[in-house]
Amino acid sequence: MSLSEAPAGTGPTAPADAPPLVRAEGLVKTHHGEGAPARAVRGVDLTVSRGEFVAVTGPSGAGKSTLLHLLGGLQKPDAGSIWFDGTCLDSYGESQWAVLRRRRIGIVFQFFNLVSNLTVADNVELPALLAGSSPKGARADRAELLAELGLEGKERSMPGELSGGEQQRVALARALVNHPDLLLADEPAGSLDSRGTREVLRLLSRFHGRGQTIVMVTHDARMASAADRVISFFDGRIADDAALDADAPGLRRRGKGVSGVLELKD
């Protein structure tokens, strides 16, 4: 399946009766570091449908990253359950989570996305090989993705030779090479300048338009506003879960051209 096909039945507005892709109930996670234990996630219930783009915002230290790690199986919750596409993942061990991550979940972090001693091409192909693709198939997928992301010609470079924005794009390619059901992004533009942020945003929107389900943690309002749904995370709990729609009634409408932007004094 090439990336230009959109899976049927998905889109920005998925049918209401389709089972959710991710369902989490009562997630609790406490960090035991130096000093007092920090309750990073306290009783979070979350549902993400197919094709949704969910942004999680909140102050730093609120536990957003931990929530994402729990959804991706990078950490095990102290309490609570997670269902992925109907399957309960409570009994999953580290190996089973790893297998799940290969095919069905792609993850992009703020830093440390790439294996430092592999070339760009190897980095992108690695998950494909891991999932069982043939080397040729992996190479084809990789070429398509890199072209899509504007990275042709960088196949043989090492991660250390790329700029921050390019590294994140390679990371995106790596996360998407297996056409995962779910893409988890933890501050994907956190270490980038505004131009890099725009690039990443554009790419995420593009893939979302093709039906990719995305859960993104961000503190950048611009990135959050690109999502369908914004979840405000405060102190380990969900404080607000708002669906963003500029066409929804009840919002104060301003004149065309956003005249509120520039009010010249008389």
Place this chain on the structure above:
Amino acid sequence: MRLPLLALLASGPAHGYELKQALEKLLGAAYPQPNVGQIYVTLGRLEKSGLIEGEDVAQSTRPNKRIYRLTDAGREAVRAWFEEPTDEPRVRDEFFMKLAIAPQTGLADQIALINKQRRQYLNTMRELSRLAAAEDRDNRVAQLLIEGAMLHLQADLDWLERCQEELE
């Protein structure tokens, strides 16, 4: 509007309609369609203040155009305008009022207020993103304007977060 019009005249004399066109070209879609009437009124006021002087030019088929020109006082006013730093926009005190008074009235919940305001800002941000996408990429001024608005919105959203942290 006064001083921008004055400043535009600094590059050379022009009449009202030309000034309107210049504004549009400069600011693009980010700026609401300039109201011609407003411009003429402002020009009249400026002339009365002695900062510009007008001159009627006869036209054959249309009514007379009035061409305006900067006076020395006007040029001085423009220079002063550029030299003086501009005041920063004030904090949106209406929302802050709501937030501060709510607990006493018992009519509204602070957190709910904050959430509602946040949704507003996010939707506005969304609109701004769309605007930026629709606007011509090369119109740097327009893009800058939009980006400025976005940054302000980000600051407001950050402030909302702080409020929520402190008041919770």
Place this chain on the structure above:
Amino acid sequence: MRATLRWAHADLRAHRGEALFTVLATAGIIASLLLAGALFSYTADPWQRVFTQSEGAHVWIHTRDGAEPEELRDLEGVAGLSGPFRTARTTVELGGARASAELRATGPEPPEVGRPLVTDGRWQAAGAADEIVLEGSLARALWAEPGDTLTARGARGTEHTLRVVGVADTAEPRYTPGDTPGIGWLPDEALDRLQPDPERTGQTVGLRLADPDDTDFMVQRAVTALGADQVSEVTRWQQARADAEGEGRLLGLLLALFGLGALLAAALAVAGAISTRVHGHLRDISVLKAIGFTPAQVVRVFLVQHLGFAFLGAACGAAVTELLGARVPGRIGEAVDVWRQLPGHTWTVLATTAAAVLFIATATSLAAWRAGRVPPVPVARTAVPRGLGPLTLPERRALGRDAPPALVLGWRGAFPGRTRSLAAVGRLAVPLAMITAALGAWATVDRFHERPEEIGLPAALTVRDGSPDDSGSSGSPGSPGSAASGASEAERHAGTERLLAAHPDVTAVHPGTEVEALVPGQTATITLRGLGTDADPYPFALAEGRLPDGPDEAVAGQGLLDLLDVRVGDWVRMTVQGRPQILHITGRSIEPEDGGRVISTSLDNLDLGDGSGTTAPDLHHLVLRDGADAGEVGAELAASSGGRLEVREAVNPADGLAGVRGVIAGLIAVLALIGLTELSTVLGARVRDRGRDLLALKAIGLTPRQIAGVITVSTAFTALAAAVAGTVLGTAAGRWLIDAQGRSSGIGAGIAQSPPPGALLLVIAAAVVGAVAVSAVPAARASRRRIADTLSETL
């Protein structure tokens, strides 16, 4: 699987240098271990060496003249024949010393099988009719050297002179006075002259077997073939080996211990290198796990990689040793050559290599398992884990007083986290401790050679009345008989003493006697000695307690204490020549002879019931002047007494340890190599640590040279800590080990000698200098690295 291979391949490409280094280090360690093993078997089993080098014969058959030993050549199972030689038994005499010998007629060329290895002088020249080559033990008994002339008693009492031209070693049983005759080789004509009567000559033939385990069977067949009535004596190689055994036991055990220790140190070093590598890979492992590698896959990758290196390195090391080992000049090359021909050689090589690889595999598995447990969340790893704390007051003051910042920062950097720095120091201390222990062994051997009086051998020569083979007068204390003969005995002894004391090189003469005593309940005998008089006490080497004072007091060796299960201060009872004797043990002495099963007292205290109340001495211990040559003095005394005295050199247990210095040097080299490997691991970790701080250090204002200095100093401090710990531990451990060995062999604890303080300081200095040298280039390179511009690099 493919993904694993892809990552492993890429990782290899990225860290080519490290991989090569690991392989080379493993190969070096294996090669060194094998070489040490070769040297060990060379020195610890001299009989085997001689046997192999001389193409020894497994069976020696002595027959009468009429036998036809030639036909044994065709016997199945016989790989080669030595001889047959015509032989005559006779007595040879040199300068007063007399010994019985079997003289063999060999041609001008030494035989192929059972070839005597000439250690001194040369073989007989063709055509010389009066040249003789003596076997080593016979030569020592006669004090013979090449150039001496000895007389052999021939037929009908005639005396023939023969010139000694050489001394040689064989793998046959040694000369024992009264028991086994010595061996001499002379030309056919000389034998004919000596013993023309064929009735009085015999034949000797040596059989080299294809299968040494089949000796008994082959002996049967050979004797049957020759005819039992023709065979007069058969000796086997097992007898000869048992005869020569015991020399290398002390050495052998010590070296085995060291070998194992070296193996352990090597495994530790490799383990350290691997775990440091894993530490450096932590970020990548997190990313891999986030991508979807299972922990098992991560473990597998590391395991396969490093096991591969280990195998490759081991194979290379073993191959190089096998192929090129014999070319190494000096003793080592010789040792490898001999070693290769030994039976069971291939098995030994395989076993050593397999053991080393097994150790490394265990260490690797541990590190790989740890790699598998790395959490899949890539976190920014701080350079220094919590726990260091702020700058201490001395450090601050030092910086304030313009101490070089490299020194202070290096000092802090030398000990990052508690566990990490302890592990690094510990791993480096192990080879250093072993080097120190090896030096302790060296010092002990030196002590044996240079100050034998401290280990119970104050006398270099022992003089007995009567020649070696005179029957009846050796070993029996004061012949039972009348007082008159007793008086003449006493006169004779006084005269002997005067004669001995007259020699300029003799500083003291101690009379003594030795008897065998039976201990109650034991079927073993112990040696009871009376040495010295109350007026002139014998200088026992006392390890515990005090010297015997009054009557019935004695000192005993460790072997005796163990045998009778008594301690210093107990009373023991023994039966001497049918009469009981009770003695109080007041001290423990170091007894290198007879397995330590010796109890000694003053001659005056010994009452052996010959009626006179005291015992007459039948031997004298001679203490020589420092620097005197015992051999020369012994020969002179034997000559001057006109054959009446039998003079023997004291056997120093360290004589059998002749090659130990070479082995110790080799071991030290191996351990130094291991230490270097460990140093470079530590260095790698330090470089990585400082690399992260590079930006901060430059911002402070340190020049690249100072930054390099920080790395070097921190490595040097680690090495210093390890060296101090290692030398202290090694000295203690070495003493303990050697004393334990002494105790178990019966000599007794107290023989150990610590290495001199100068040597210890040298070890410490070498460690520090080595650390500085190893870290010079990498530190300089690290300090000049381009500063990364992306955040992810510096984290």
